[in-house]
Amino acid sequence: MKIQGRLFIWLAAFILTVAVVYGFWSKEPVGTTALFLAFGLSIMIGYYLAFTARRVDTGAQDNKEADVADDAGELGFFSPHSWQPLSLALGGAFAFLGIAVGWWLVWFSAPLLLIGLFGWVFEYYRGENQNQ
Incomplete structure (x- = not known):
């Protein structure tokens, strides 16, 4: 670093x-x-x-004397799969499009943003990914 x-x-x-x-x-x-x-x-x-x-x-x-293999191993924890970023991306795209097209579109993007945000925050509190 x-x-x-x-x-x-x-x-x-x-x-x-x-x-x-x-x-x-x-x-x-x-x-x-x-x-x-x-x-x-x-x-x-x-x-x-x-x-x-x-x-x-x-x-x-x-x-400076390290090999490529010296950096092998676990680098951290990453989510295996999640649909929440897709919901956030669509909601954000519609919100920014609402600025250009009309503010009424922001009202339709708000539920997508909220679903994506809450789903991503609480992703590991329910379902198959729930921590024991």
């Missing part, structure tokens, strides 16, 4: 330089603001990765 943190911090420095040069050169506020926001996002990710790298064990990607 140290490498990824450094990469994002260097990316943030590059984006900051580009934002300052672009701001002085073009005098265009929207692009300059977007570049400064991109700087903020990349510095947040870089700081998080650098901060987390100090608290976790050194991974194989941080060892």
Whole structure:
């Protein structure tokens, strides 16, 4: 994680330089603001990765002498299957489409969003995935 943190911090420095040069050169506020926001996002990710790298064990990607097989094994828990992201994606798509087409469409997307949200939050409290 140290490498990824450094990469994002260097990316943030590059984006900051580009934002300052672009701001002085073009005098265009929207692009300059977007570049400064991109700087903020990349510095947040870089700081998080650098901060987390100090608290976790050194991974194989941080060892220059490591083989690919050294990083094998369980990386974490991931849901085997879930229909909730589909409901959230459809509800979100209809909600954003409602902004462009008409606000009435947001009322039809709200149940899809709520079903997807509650289903995803409580996915492991019921059914075959219930923790014992």
